[in-house]
Amino acid sequence: MPGIPSRHKSIFLLTGVVLLQVLLLALQIKRDSEGRLIRVWTVGAFSPFERAGNHGIGHLRETWRHYFALQNASRENEQLRRENDELKMQVNQLQSKAIEADRLALLLNFHKSHENVPMLGARVIATSAGTASATIMLDRGSKDHIKKNMGVITPEGVVGKVVEVYDNTSEVLLLTDKDSGVGAMLGNSRVQSPVGGAGEPLLVMKYVANDDTVNIGERVVTSGMDKIFPRDLPIGTITDIKPGNPFKSIRIRPSANLERLEEVIVLLTLQPLQMNQETETGKPSASVASEPIGETAKSPASAAATAKPGSAKLAPAKPAPATGSPAPVPASTDAAAVKPE
Amino acid sequence: MNDAFDIRNMESHIEVHKFRGGAIVGATLLALMFQAFVPVYFAKAAMIDLPLLITIYFGLSRRNPSTGLLLGMVIGLLQDSLSGPTVPLGLYGIAKTVIGYLASSIGARLDTEHPAARFALTIIFFGLHQGIVLLTRRILLAQSSVWFTMHLAAAAVVNAIVAVFLFALLDHLRKS
Numbered sequence: 430m431p432g433i434p435s436r437h438k439s440i441f442l443l444t445g446v447v448l449l450q451v452l453l454l455a456l457q458i459k460r461d462s463e464g465r466l467i468r469v470w471t472v473g474a475f476s477p478f479e480r481a482g483n484h485g486i487g488h489l490r491e492t493w494r495h496y497f498a499l500q501n502a503s504r505e506n507e508q509l510r511r512e513n514d515e516l517k518m519q520v521n522q523l524q525s526k527a528i529e530a531d532r533l534a535l536l537l538n539f540h541k542s543h544e545n546v547p548m549l550g551a552r553v554i555a556t557s558a559g560t561a562s563a564t565i566m567l568d569r570g571s572k573d574h575i576k577k578n579m580g581v582i583t584p585e586g587v588v589g590k591v592v593e594v595y596d597n598t599s600e601v602l603l604l605t606d607k608d609s610g611v612g613a614m615l616g617n618s619r620v621q622s623p624v625g626g627a628g629e630p631l632l633v634m635k636y637v638a639n640d641d642t643v644n645i646g647e648r649v650v651t652s653g654m655d656k657i658f659p660r661d662l663p664i665g666t667i668t669d670i671k672p673g674n675p676f677k678s679i680r681i682r683p684s685a686n687l688e689r690l691e692e693v694i695v696l697l698t699l700q701p702l703q704m705n706q707e708t709e710t711g712k713p714s715a716s717v718a719s720e721p722i723g724e725t726a727k728s729p730a731s732a733a734a735t736a737k738p739g740s741a742k743l744a745p746a747k748p749a750p751a752t753g754s755p756a757p758v759p760a761s762t763d764a765a766a767v768k769p770e
Numbered sequence: 771m772n773d774a775f776d777i778r779n780m781e782s783h784i785e786v787h788k789f790r791g792g793a794i795v796g797a798t799l800l801a802l803m804f805q806a807f808v809p810v811y812f813a814k815a816a817m818i819d820l821p822l823l824i825t826i827y828f829g830l831s832r833r834n835p836s837t838g839l840l841l842g843m844v845i846g847l848l849q850d851s852l853s854g855p856t857v858p859l860g861l862y863g864i865a866k867t868v869i870g871y872l873a874s875s876i877g878a879r880l881d882t883e884h885p886a887a888r889f890a891l892t893i894i895f896f897g898l899h900q901g902i903v904l905l906t907r908r909i910l911l912a913q914s915s916v917w918f919t920m921h922l923a924a925a926a927v928v929n930a931i932v933a934v935f936l937f938a939l940l941d942h943l944r945k946s
Contacts, residue, residue: 439835443871446843450860450867454910457858 532692539584539694546659547697549573551581553690554598563606563626565589565690570597578657580696586663586684587611587651588693599695603687604632604664612655613664615641616648624649624664624681630688632665634679641677643670649681658696787831793943797824798845806852817925819896821849823933825866826895827940829873830882838877842870858911865902869895885934892933896926 536550551573555566569575571594581588581601589609593600602609603626610625613634620643622636637643647667653660665681672678801820809816825845829838846866850859873895882888900922907913 439839439871439874442836443839443867446839446867447864450843450847450863451910453863454858454860454906457860458911 529691535584536692536694549575549695549697550692551575551599551695552692563603563609563628563687564592565601565603565693567591567599567601567693567695568597569695570595570599572596574697575599575695576699578699580657581693582658582662582696583685583690583693585686586665587658588685588687588690590657591695601693604683605630605687610655611658611664612652613649614652615643616650617644618642621652621654623655630683631668632681632683634667634681635676637677637679638675639672639677643667643677643679645670786833788945789828789831789943790945793940794828794841797828797940797943798841798848802845802848802852805849817921817928818932819899819925819929820932820936821845821862822866822869822896822899823892823929823936824940825870826873826892826933827937829870830877830888830891831940831944833874833878835871835874835878838874839867839871842866842868842873845870861903861906861911864906865899868902869899872898885938888937889930889934892930893926896929900926 533550540548540550549569551567551569553565554568556564565588567575567581575591575594577591577594579591581590587604589601589603589606591599592602604611604624605626605628607626607628610623612621613624614621615637618641620637620641622634624632624634627633634649645667649664649667651658651660651662651664663684665683667679668682669680670677798821801824804815805818805820825838825842828841832838832841843863843866846861846863847859849862849866850857853862873891876882876891880887882891901917904915904917907915
């Protein structure tokens with residue numbers, strides 16, 4: 430078989446022939462894994478390059494991504510910043526809604542625990558335009574059966590009373606208004622005295638004699654004698670006591686957050702309300718008194734209150750008129766003189 | 771065509787022999803048949819690798835590496851084919867390809883006509899052949915196999931002795 434005289438050609442030929450037979454071997458042999466040896470070899474031969482290539486390409490990609498492909502980074506950054514701002518706004522809105530839901534749940538619970546008391550939830554849509562008065566505007570009006578002198582409360586405590594009613598809105602005089610007043614009594618000693626506003630965040634309880642024991646932190650609750658609010662609704666907590674002549678000067682922090690009201694409850698009755706037993710949470714529950722107004726006044730507490738001069742005016746049998754003018758306070762000497770022991 | 775001629779240069783005077791028509795094919799087929807059938811009756815005959823001896827002889831005689839490796843490849847693949855399904859095609863093919871190449875290369879440089887040279891070269895090529903087969907088994911086929919046994923050594927000697935007589939017999943197939 431002449432024709433291949435070159436020695437180098439024979440080496441190449443040898444190499445080629447041997448390789449061909451190696452491939453032939455590989456095509457026939459199966460390993461324990463039942464895979465053809467050619468497959469094992471191929472994978473073994475290519476996998477290092479694939480790994481190396483993958484590693485290298487990964488590096489290149491990272492390098493490109495982090496150093497060269499930053500053309501749109503500024504734009505993306507701006508877009509992400511906008512999205513972040515929008516998301517922050519949504520988070521704030523959701524947080525606000527969650528807080529609102531908590532408040533509404535509180536109102537709902539309060540309403541459920543006093544199902545026999547007609548009441549209506551309302552949303553505060555405005556406040557007084559000036560500092561001369563402390564009023565709020567509700568989104569409910571005469572169409573919702575709201576009338577003047579109806580009490581307005583929150584689960585935390587007394588808010589005020591309706592002083593003006595429109596078709597779809599109504600105006601509420603807050604306790605903190607200097608013309609506002611509510612029949613009240615001390616939670617422990619049950620000493621009764623009206624509580625009124627002073628045009629500032631704290632309320633004032635003016636007609637408590639120096640001899641009466643009053644403690645800072647003591648609860649002040651409604652006495653029910655104003656015929657607007659049921660008894661034992663929380664009004665506030667005593668924060669400051671100063672001796673006076675002849676009455677102490679007592680300042681009260683309202684239980685309800687009168688500066689940040691958003692939802693309130695309107696007591697839809699002009700009938701005197703009577704307290705039932707206290708709820709588990711310590712908050713009083715109220716119901717419309719089954720007995721006539723006159724009979725209500727004959728209860729021991731009422732008797733004590735009525736014995737107090739001027740209390741009838743403070744808590745008239747009929748609901749107090751819309752008051753820009755507060756109920757008249759008793760003369761100090763008379764109050765001290767007739768105050769029951 | 772009947773004349774011997776110098777292959778590398780005229781000074782070496784190493785002859786490239788031509789053989790009668792069908793001599794290579796006939797010798798190869800006879801060797802393969804012997805290898806396949808004789809051990810059936812004479813088990814000890816299995817240690818004689820006649821296809822290897824044929825490869826060595828024609829490689830040394832033809833002294834052309836290309837033809838030597840191709841002949842070795844053909845003989846090896848045929849031997850693989852006759853060795854049963856447990857021997858993959860290429861096991862002996864690779865070994866005899868390399869042996870054919872080396873025999874042709876050495877035959878072009880050395881005078882391999884002397885019986886002693888043939889004896890020694892056969893032992894060497896037998897060892898190389900076994901080494902290549904073992905490497906192929908271990909590396910490519912992942913089959914365990916011993917490198918050296920006395921049986922292999924004896925087989926190498928036996929094959930070398932047989933080669934001396936066989937090669938002398940095959941010399942008669944050359945064209946004179």
